[in-house]
């Protein structure tokens with residue numbers, strides 16, 4: 001979807017035309033967003049920091065799913081598996097006997113984060129291999145296999161036995177160091193997630209305005225035409241799986257670092273479904289949609305919790321949560337199948353093209 | 359240009375060597391041979407269902423003929439996937455427009471430029487530097503060579519599926535040109551166009567073939583006899599998967615078998631609005 005520039009705005013160079021933020025209004029909005037997310041939230045909304053960390057977590061996870069489903073057209077229902085791979089890889093790698101000076105310098109964790117992402121990416125490529133031959137329903141089945149083989153079999157049976165029976169893996173927060181910065185308070189975790197989200201989002205946006213991303217969208221829209229234009233569709237599909245798995249991996253690693261403990265319960269099939277639900281609600285094939293969808297979900301859970309708390313419920317909202325989310329997805333599919341992002345796009349264009357908004 | 363048939367017989371760019379293709383009981387191509395020489399416009403005509411589109415698909419690799427060979431520049435390319443054949447310089451448009459509907463005109467044409475770009479996952483992630491430079495170069499090429507040539511500057515930012523049919527056809531041609539192919543397959547580029555659009559498109563085809571900038575060899579599948587006879591150096595006539603003849607437009611016009619195959623269909627081609 002291309003957006004329309006406000007009436008009267010033109011570009012003089014191609015570089016300007018390729019830029020993300022093309023008007024002062026948009027630049028202003030971005031500065032505002034940066035102020036809110038870097039200052040207002042961590043310092044003035046501290047009561048809600050946990051919710052914002054959740055928002056970051058779900059956004060990041062859904063970003064990878066969006067890339068695969070929304071931009072490359074490859075359905076996946078097992079993405080929590082790659083979050084799990086990233087989380088477990090990061091914990092196990094941090095447990096290696098790294099030299100003291102490297103730990104002190106804070107280079108180990110960034111390195112581990114990167115490697116965990118790459119491992120998850122490769123893992124994702126393995127389960128993406130069938131995409132060279134099958135589409136749609138059959139691909140869903142192979143990605144579901146990713147979920148069950150990775151989490152319920154490989155991790156539950158073997159990986160989580162490392163270091164003692166029935167022990168959840170742990171990671172001491174003083175090890176999570178980026179250079180001199182130790183990520184130990186909740187605010188640090190928030191910043192860590194925020195920066196990671198910004199990096200990953202820009203990475204995906206940059207892909208989308210260059211060769212790899214365009215090829216993904218071409219494959220989604222018309223794979224025969226894409227191949228006729230010289231796009232090696234197998235290669236580009238696998239690249240999409242890699243990047244998507246990579247984002248999943250760092251998301252999992254971030255999740256692990258935010259709680260210092262992981263177990264297979266964190267990466268269930270249900271979680272894979274929620275990730276897809278987020279992009280259905282937010283809008284398939286939209287980066288904004290990832291954030292709107294995640295925000296919708298986090299807000300919904302928070303609101304439910306408040307309501308249950310108010311009426312003095314037992315506090316176990318897990319069932320309401322699932323039911324409410326399911327209903328929300330049904331509602332969106334019925335009444336706004338293009339998701340929240342589309343609503344936003346419509347209203348934005350309305351104002352941008354004003355006074356000629358029809 | 360009718361008489362200007364490429365005289366050097368050795369200058370064969372593409373050769374179909376006795377190719378056959380059937381779908382179940384339907385024999386779409388039955389032992390077709392064809393030699394396309396460098397620099398010519400070689401048309402393929404024939405009634406509906408004659409096998410023309412199947413033939414284009416065999417050339418560009420969407421289908422692989424069950425029998426026979428497809429040779430390009432003397433090399434057998436039967437087994438190559440379409441993207442490999444594109445890399446050799448074979449481009450095409452489709453009878454039923456196959457654009458990337460949700461993208462802008464510009465992005466569609468950029469995808470035609472895909473093979474000339476080098477950005478990978480690492481440089482693409484950062485954009486600044488190599489990728490940005492490459493994108494600007496691609497943009498310049500597209501603006502100067504494609505958008506100007508096809509006169510579509512007013513729609514470059516429009517989403518393709520919202521464009522009228524005639525413009526979509528033009529955009530599809532633009533996408534096919536963007537990688538600077540040597541051999542261009544056009545599957546009914548004039549179908550569904552109004553008179554003015556037909557004239558424009560015919561002029562583009564001729565320019566692509568004759569102008570020094572392009573010098574493209576073209577295989578043209580078309581039902582519009584007037585345009586075919588005007589533009590082509592040679593014409594191959596198909597009927598039910600068989601080649602009736604392959605000759606100059608004049609030879610084709612006078613061939614009794616061709617006249618028979620087309621008998622009664624004359625009106626069909628005259629019904630263009």
Ligand SMILES: Nc1ncnc2c1ncn2[C@@H]1O[C@H](COP(=O)(O)OP(=O)(O)OP(=O)(O)O)[C@@H](O)[C@H]1O
Pocket residue numbers: 381384385386404405406407408409410411412413453
């Ligand atoms: N994928 C396919 N599966 C089965 N049959 C096919 C397939 N593709 C083509 N055919 C058949 O092959 C024959 C030739 O079809 P083709 O599309 O090449 O005709 P055409 O000459 O392009 O006709 P038109 O002028 O209508 O475009 C037809 O009988 C068609 O039904």
Ligand SMILES: [Mg+2]
Pocket residue numbers: 410411412453545
């Ligand atoms: Mg056809």
